[in-house]
Amino acid sequence: MPSTASWSGTPSIKGSSESMRMALLTFSLVGIQFTWGIEMTYCTPYLLQLGLTKSRTSLVWVAGPLSGLIMQPVVGVLADNSKSRWGRRRPYMVVGALIVAVTLLVLGWTSEVVGLFISDPELRRPMTIALAVLSIYVVDFAINAVQASCRSLIVDTLPISKQQMGSAWASRMIGIGHLLGYVAGTIDLMGIFGTSLGDNQFKQLTVISSLGLLIAVGITCYSVQERVLISGRDTEDRASAVKLFSQILRATLHLPARIQAICWIQFWSWIGWFPFLFYSTTWVGEIYFRYNMPEGVKGSSDVLGDVGRIGSLSLVVFSVISLASSIVLPWIVKSPDNERPSFTPRPPASIAPIVTTASRFKPDLLDTWTFSHLLFAGSMILAPFVTSLGFATVLVSICGIPWALSCWAPFTFMGIEINRLSVPASSSNGNVSYNRLSTESSVEMSEDPATTLRLNHHPDDEKDEGPASSSTGELAGVYLGILNLFTTLPQFIGTFISTVAFALLEPGKSPELAHEAHPDEHHSTDGPNAIGVCLFIGAVSAVGAAYATKRLGHIQ
Incomplete structure (x- = not known):
């Protein structure tokens, strides 16, 4: 049996309360979703304004699903095996956010960047379109790397008993980022900032989005302390990616x-x-x-x-x-x-009939x-x-x-x-009852500074018989991965x-x-x-x- 992975340090999050810690852990998702919102709101009309046809513009958006299919598993495998002293996820979050920020600025100033190198107007226009399309691809690929690392950081940092709460906070931050992105798009930024951040709305939004993403990712990275991987499982590290994709393929079929x-x-x-x-x-x-x-606005x-x-x-x-x-x-x-709760709160007698009728x-x-x-x-x-x-x-x-x-x-x-x-598990009436995944943290840490992480699995789970015999965590990952597919x-x-x-x-x-x-x-x-x-x-x-x-x- 291959040796288990060994770790140094203990994961921790700054903050005086649980709500504050959860907010800091997931705050990077606000910046990510804000950036997605700006891209979805403005990049299609931006490409059309540059002169790209709608049929070709639609092909540009292959970048989204393509980057999701490629970057998330690739970055996931690379980060899983990273032995950086800063942790496995945060370096990818920071580097990815910097790439997104710089590329967003290039996207906003494509005409000016191309104008620095090309003076011929006939050649400048197609090159401007090409640079804009390339920038969108780079943004999509890089932000998928950041997003995958942020999601993995939540899983890495929280015990099993807190995973559901972490997901709930992640959903809230995504909703907030989405809303902020659309609200920012409705504001006349030129009327507020003049030309200090750019000479049009799109340029100013790329500046705000770049700063917002860097600040959001920076807050999470500063607030979270990761464990450091000392050594991985010696025989499985090299085959992990191949094993993962073959398992997903078998399960999909x-x-x-x-x-x-x-x-x-x-x-x-x-x-x-x-x-x-x-x-x-x-x-x-x-x-x-x-x-x-x-009619009077047509010359905007x-x-x-x-x-x-x-x-x-x-x-x-x-x-x-x-x-x-x-x-x-x-x-x-x-x-x-259909699993019945162990305790059902009884409503006050004055409203009990209303509650009962409403529930029915x-x-x-x-x-x-x-x-x-x-x-x-x-x-x-x-x-x-x-x-x-x-x-x-x-x-x-x-x-x-x-x-x-x-x-x-x-x-x-x-x-x-x-x-x-x-x-x-079969109930007495023959129906299948749905059992929750473990709600207790099953992580055991040794007292040695170079600690070893062990997940308590059933002995039968050690058999390599495909997805059906995997542990609950592996089973969830495989089937949710297929849902993403x-x-x-x-x-x-x-x-x-x-x-x-x-x-x-x-x-x-x-x-x-x-x-x-x-x-x-x-x-x-x-x-x-x-x-x-x-x-x-x-x-x-x-x-x-x-x-x-x-x-x-x-x-x-």
Whole structure:
């Protein structure tokens, strides 16, 4: 049997209270999500303004799923085996954040950077587009490395009994970062800072985003003390990556029926969510420019800033509704876990009948999830027919409710199924009861300064018989990794759909955003908006997700 890994030091977090420690541990996610929000809000209209066609712009967004597929496992394996005296995760967080910050500034000043080396105007424009696309790829790859390290830092630092709380705080920080990013996009920064941070809205947002990411990552890195890896398991370190990918492949090909159904629900729903997340801001802005913009505003010197602010306002409402839904819905939706609690608080006699009646009529999570797909589909199926900014904003805002369910429901059902596979137990009435993963920390530390970390596993777990016989932690990692795969692959399909739709409906440069267009190109605002058509196709896919979700209730 290979030797176990040995460590030096003890993980710790600064802070006078548990809430403060959790906030400091997860604070880096605020900066990450803020940066994602700025990229999703402004980069599509920015590329269109530079003169890239919509069909080619859609290909740029392959960077997101591609970087997620490559960087997260690669950085995970490299960091797992790192013996840096600063810890395994924080060096990757700091270096990745610095790369993101510098590249964001290059993205904001692409024209100026290219102008330093190229004076020919005909050559400068394509080179500016090329540098902008390259910068977006670098940002996506680097920020995925930072994100993977931040998530792993939470797992590394907290005992098992605190993992659920750490995940909850991470979700809150992501929500805060998302909301701050969209709010920042609605503010007229030129009116506040003048030209001190740049001569347009996008440049100023890249400066703020760069500083925000560095500050957020710096706060977490300063507040957290990691263990230092002294030596890894000698025979498994070299094969860990190959073993991980082969295990995921075997598990993907032999998924249990209910887990397979959950993954397919995720697959169909994310074909719809991909165009919404990347193009909804641009779509709202284009609706404004097509139908609602006053004649006197058509000569605006910062069209990109106008589109970003208008689109961000709708996403601010979307984020507020999503955040509120994620807080309220768990209270009014019945849990799918049929394990009875050991103690049920009795409500006061004066309101007991009301509470009892309300509990009887609570919808279950499966029906609520099904309805959320239909709500998203019903909203986005109207996208090609929208002719007013107000209606576009209402449709985008409504999607905050299904987005809250999409961030919650699949992981809840996966958790139940993973627990069911990990520790199956039959109740007296023949039904399977769902057992929680261990809520107690099973980490044992020796008194030697070079401590050894041991996880208490069942002896049978030592057998290498694939995912089904793995320990609970390995089982959860494999199946959640597969769920992430079914989330990422639809983004490639969404990119293909968007590319085809843009090439057929708007083959030229954006009529709303491009500085200039060739006379032979299609650049009329007549006809359907191509992004609206992509949202419509995503709505059809969401109907498929609703059907798959309904079927989940009939799978044993």
